Amino acid sequence: xxxxxxxxxxxxxxxxxxxxxxxxxxxxxxxxxxxxxxxxxxxxxxxxxxxxxxxxxxxxxxxxxxxxxxxxxxxxxxxxxxxxxxxxxxxxxxxxxxxxxxxxxxxxxxxxxxxxxxxxxxxxxxxxxxxxxxxxxxxxxxxxxxxxxxxxxxxxxxxxxxxxxxxxxxxxxxxxxxxxxxxxxxxxxxxxxxxxxxxxxxxxxxxxxxxxxxxxxxxxxxxxxxxxxxxxxxxxxxxxxxxxxxxxxxxxxxxxxxxxxxxxxxxxxxxxxxxxxxxxxxxxxxxxxxxxxxxxxxxxxxxxxxxxxxxxxxxxxxxxxxxxxxxxxxxxxxxxxxxxxxxxxxxxxxxxxxxxxxxxxxxxxxxxxxxxxxxxxxxxxxxxxxxxxxxxxxxxxxxxxxxxxxxxxxxxxxxxxxxxxxxxxxxxxxxxxxxxxxxxxxxxxxxxxxxxxxxxxxxxxxxxxxxxxxxxxxxxxxxxxxxxxxxxxxxxxxxxxxxxxxxxxxxxxxxxxxxxxxxxxxxxxxxxxx
Ligand code: NAP
Numbered sequence: 330x331x332x333x334x335x336x337x338x339x340x341x342x343x344x345x346x347x348x349x350x351x352x353x354x355x356x357x358x359x360x361x362x363x364x365x366x367x368x369x370x371x372x373x374x375x376x377x378x379x380x381x382x383x384x385x386x387x388x389x390x391x392x393x394x395x396x397x398x399x400x401x402x403x404x405x406x407x408x409x410x411x412x413x414x415x416x417x418x419x420x421x422x423x424x425x426x427x428x429x430x431x432x433x434x435x436x437x438x439x440x441x442x443x444x445x446x447x448x449x450x451x452x453x454x455x456x457x458x459x460x461x462x463x464x465x466x467x468x469x470x471x472x473x474x475x476x477x478x479x480x481x482x483x484x485x486x487x488x489x490x491x492x493x494x495x496x497x498x499x500x501x502x503x504x505x506x507x508x509x510x511x512x513x514x515x516x517x518x519x520x521x522x523x524x525x526x527x528x529x530x531x532x533x534x535x536x537x538x539x540x541x542x543x544x545x546x547x548x549x550x551x552x553x554x555x556x557x558x559x560x561x562x563x564x565x566x567x568x569x570x571x572x573x574x575x576x577x578x579x580x581x582x583x584x585x586x587x588x589x590x591x592x593x594x595x596x597x598x599x600x601x602x603x604x605x606x607x608x609x610x611x612x613x614x615x616x617x618x619x620x621x622x623x624x625x626x627x628x629x630x631x632x633x634x635x636x637x638x639x640x641x642x643x644x645x646x647x648x649x650x651x652x653x654x655x656x657x658x659x660x661x662x663x664x665x666x667x668x669x670x671x672x673x674x675x676x677x678x679x680x681x682x683x684x685x686x687x688x689x690x691x692x693x694x695x696x697x698x699x700x701x702x703x704x705x706x707x708x709x710x711x712x713x714x715x716x717x718x719x720x721x722x723x724x725x726x727x728x729x730x731x732x733x734x735x736x737x738x739x740x741x742x743x744x745x746x747x748x749x750x751x752x753x754x755x756x757x758x759x760x761x762x763x764x765x766x767x768x769x770x771x772x773x774x775x776x777x778x779x780x781x782x783x784x785x786x787x788x789x790x791x792x793x794x795x796x797x798x799x800x801x802x803x804x805x806x807x808x809x810x811x812x813x814x815x816x817x818x819x820x821x822x823x824x825x826x827x828x829x830x831x832x833x834x835x836x837x838x839x840x841x842x843x844x845x846x847x848x849x850x851x852x853x854x855x856x857x858x859x
Pocket of ligand 1: 378379380381382468473474475507508509510511512513515532533653674702703704705815822
């Protein structure tokens with residue numbers, strides 16, 4: 330063992346975990362595949378990448394000094410500023426000295442004899458530690474589509490999560506974007522500004538809502554700073570830690586006029602309000618969901634001039650909010666531009682990528698650049714990509730066949746001393762808020778172990794069974810659980826990810842924290858500690 334704890338990943342989770350464990354006096358090493366810190370915000374530097382949550386609710390809350398010093402320049406921080414922020418954090422807390430960059434972890438094996446973990450980097454170097462903390466993110470394993478000829482394209486091509494560090498210009502170029510999830514939408518609306526032509530290949534339209542971003546001046550930032558305690562208090566109280574939380578009324582409890590008025594208000598307000606701040610029944614009741622879907626469909630028809638294109642942009646196979654809602658800035662208006670074409674590949678599928686472009690079942694298109702906004706092998710994908718083996722040599726990937734089984738989303742039976750930050754079955758929602766909680770909980774457990782001279786921590790099988798069943802039960806009745814998306818574990822670009830699983834905790838964040846707090850308050854008696 331060359332240190333006490335190994336953390337995989339130097340994103341928002343890994344940086345904070347390092348900070349907290351160091352405070353306990355542990356010797357910590359962080360291994361990061363990238364050349365710098367930032368995780369999601371290091372990799373996803375595609376044009377238009379930005380927060381979809383209010384910046385001041387989406388940074389770290391643990392340091393008053395940091396809150397006092399940092400100026401968010403926009404209500405929804407653009408990637409370059411977020412990247413700068415995370416670098417500022419790394420410098421301010423002198424985190425870099427314990428981070429090894431360009432170090433992708435290929436394997437992590439537990440040894441019962443030493444009660445420790447040994448990791449192997451892609452280059453073969455090995456490191457050992459008592460504790461292993463995975464801070465590898467729920468959306469960090471990008472997936473390319475399985476299309477014939479994909480390697481034959483002679484122009485420039487790139488997945489959005491592997492965007493080059495050098496600036497990429499679109500002026501005069503013929504650009505294709507495949508994929509219309511939250512990433513595709515952000516990319517499309519930005520690329521459309523300068524591309525010679527932009528052709529969007531859409532398989533499934535998504536329901537989007539306006540972001541309403543705006544700049545934040547000095548005075549407004551001062552005012553926001555004065556409200557930080559209130560902002561974080563609100564995030565602690567709301568269902569998914571967002572500033573937005575469902576309206577307590579059901580659609581059936583108001584008049585049609587009142588209903589429309591709230592829809593209009595939410596559509597005009599910034600952020601996730603339309604999704605997270607809507608009537609309490611829109612995500613569970615089909616009739617209520619149809620009402621909000623109809624409202625957004627009307628907005629799309631109003632905003633897109635060509636009625637045929639408008640109809641193509643209206644989802645038919647799922648209702649509003651049953652997949653993650655992309656937030657947009659003049660996204661629908663992009664399709665009114667003469668340089669932009671929408672291709673419905675559910676009707677005319679892509680047959681192959683050619684050296685010069687893309688061939689669908691009815692046309693051939695020539696491009697200078699193809700952008701793949703085709704998403705991630707979500708939640709479990711980043712775990713699957715590492716050969717993680719527990720006490721009996723069992724591979725985590727095999728253990729999780731058919732869906733992950735966890736205890737509190739933090740531990741897996743048979744994988745002692747391994748703790749997951751933002752693993753499956755943990756409350757996601759406003760992710761930095763959930764990260765801070767997860768990290769602090771893991772830190773509390775490690776503190777407890779050190780204070781009591783304990784060297785092995787493992788969850789109990791009955792705990793795993795109960796938590797996994799609880800998470801499954803929470804999802805019952807949610808319309809989103811009937812829909813294919815990364816949230817239900819579907820990714821047809823990955824073998825074995827064709828059937829829905831329950832990988833996501835869909836209960837409330839306060840309830841999640843209450844359960845975890847209870848475990849800590851009872852001295853972690855629910856775990857096997859020795
Ligand atoms: P995504 O939501 O999974 O979308 C992937 C897109 O690619 C979908 O439109 C999908 O079509 C399409 N696609 C995948 N494989 C394809 C294939 N073989 N052929 C044609 N089309 C294909 O991924 P994402 O947009 O990267 O977003 C993932 C998540 O990351 C988001 O939901 C969000 O949670 C997070 N995110 C956050 C932000 C933010 O906070 N600002 C920004 C971006 C992303 P189908 O729908 O038909 O499968």
